[in-house]
Amino acid sequence: MTIKIVALIDALGNLVRFVLLPGQSHDLAGVRPLIQDVEFDMFLGDKAFDADWLRAELSDRGAAVVIPPKSDRTQKIDCDFHAYRWRHLVENYFCKLKAFRRIATRYEKTDQSFRAMMRTTAFISSDQIDFDSDGNFSVLVTRDKPGDGSNWLPIAGTSVGVLVRTLYHLREETLAPSL
Numbered sequence: 417m418t419i420k421i422v423a424l425i426d427a428l429g430n431l432v433r434f435v436l437l438p439g440q441s442h443d444l445a446g447v448r449p450l451i452q453d454v455e456f457d458m459f460l461g462d463k464a465f466d467a468d469w470l471r472a473e474l475s476d477r478g479a480a481v482v483i484p485p486k487s488d489r490t491q492k493i494d495c496d497f498h499a500y501r502w503r504h505l506v507e508n509y510f511c512k513l514k515a516f517r518r519i520a521t522r523y524e525k526t527d528q529s530f531r532a533m534m535r536t537t538a539f540i541s542s543d544q545i546d547f548d549s550d551g552n553f554s555v556l557v558t559r560d561k562p563g564d565g566s567n568w569l570p571i572a573g574t575s576v577g578v579l580v581r582t583l584y585h586l587r588e589e590t591l592a593p594s595l
Contacts, residue, residue, distance in 0.1 A: 422446035431538035
């Protein structure tokens with residue numbers, strides 16, 4: 417089974433939303449739920465997103481559309497290739513995502529657990545975690561955002577459990593279990 421991830425990335429290269437699609441579906445199938453109720457000033461996409469309905473919807477919202485036209489387009493549409501260079505942030509995000517072997521090889525059997533792992537890796541690979549001077553961090557996992565500015569990973573109301581795992585550790589400080 418192949419899967420396609422269509423992602424909405426912010427200007428800092430962090431994940432905002434994503435949609436999972438069957439591998440044989442077109443990228444445009446996931447765009448409408450991805451941009452619904454999200455405000456932005458500019459939409460950067462590759463040639464796969466060159467569709468008249470998407471361009472019209474984005475223009476109605478007042479967003480700048482930066483999508484190179486497909487080669488088979490009959491009407492020539494200009495593209496701001498200077499702004500298009502910032503699309504590398506999307507590619508960089510997917511490159512960071514592939515560093516997590518569990519995501520890259522699709523260890524998760526269900527879409528629900530794969531989505532949860534995607535959200536977790538997006539949070540961990542983002543710039544949203546505050547480290548102390550020793551390089552340690554802690555993360556609160558709750559449904560409601562804490563008011564003290566702590567690192568926070570939101571969980572959905574339908575979540576049944578949370579897996580907490582050490583992501584990084586120093587090998588020399590890890591003690592082998594005694595037998």
